[in-house]
Amino acid sequence: MQPLKQSSGLTGSTGKMHVDKIEYDQNGYGLDILRAEVNYRPAWGERSAVFREKARCLLDVSYGHGSRGTLDCFLADNGLHAPTLIFIHGGYWHKGDKSFYSYVAEPFVARGVSCITINYDFCPNVRMTDIVQQVRVAMAWIWRNAEALGVSRKLFVSGHSAGGHLTAMMMATDWASYDSNLPSSLFLGGVPVSGLHDLRPLVDIPLNDVLRMDAEEATAISPVNLPLRSNAPQLVVCGQAESDAFNAQSDLYVSTFESPDRRLERYAVPGANHFDVMNAFADPEHPFFQKMLALITARG
Known part of the structure; x- marks a missing residue:
């Protein structure tokens, strides 16, 4: 663990949908609607x-699994x-890096x-199933090592796109069965953003071609095919301007799991495409950020 670096100073439809009936374009998921002239990563990377x-942070901490099994931790005052x-x-x-997303932590x-x-x-290099298992390892490691990191065990989980899928898989995990020393529900809330469920x-x-999934694996790691083990509230988000395919995925997740005992709020970020939604995620003036903060502070 590296030394601590001190700081210097519109609701969518929730009708039951069958995602397999959605038309996908030749690029695979409607991503051709993105504005080609906009490159988001440099701006995110610079801000991060x-x-x-x-920031007061710990960087590149190993959670002990895989060649990329590392995390960055950004500490709020009174973090414990x-x-x-x-x-x-x-x-x-199959791509991306946490270093581009440090900026999401700043307003929180x-x-x-x-x-x-x-x-x-x-x-x-690894199977999709391996990625799900690796992220479980990371979550359990964070729970066990929260005090050493300087954070509390009042955990919330969120992720974007592939990370939205992984967020939903974490909410579907029976943590006590995974490890008898963990609580059955590890998280107080979840925010899957533009997730694939x-x-x-x-x-x-x-x-x-890059994922190499067959039908059996795709079925086994689809959150909507699994019991949702947690009744913690979730904010299920997609950009209003994202493809029908992406919005259908969020609608399907909500319609599959919402119940009187479980609050799943479906929110469509006005005018946002698949990447604009992450600008709203970290904009303290945006209703999306404010909804997340309200969810976290109400339970944390």
């Missing part, structure tokens, strides 16, 4: 680098008592929420 320089938000980056399970830390961003291994349609699209 600036924040890391001034503050709620903790864990963020899982996207990148279609400023409002008393510690944040942890994680890396994980990629397809095709039924992976079966991906088997037949060109992008599966």
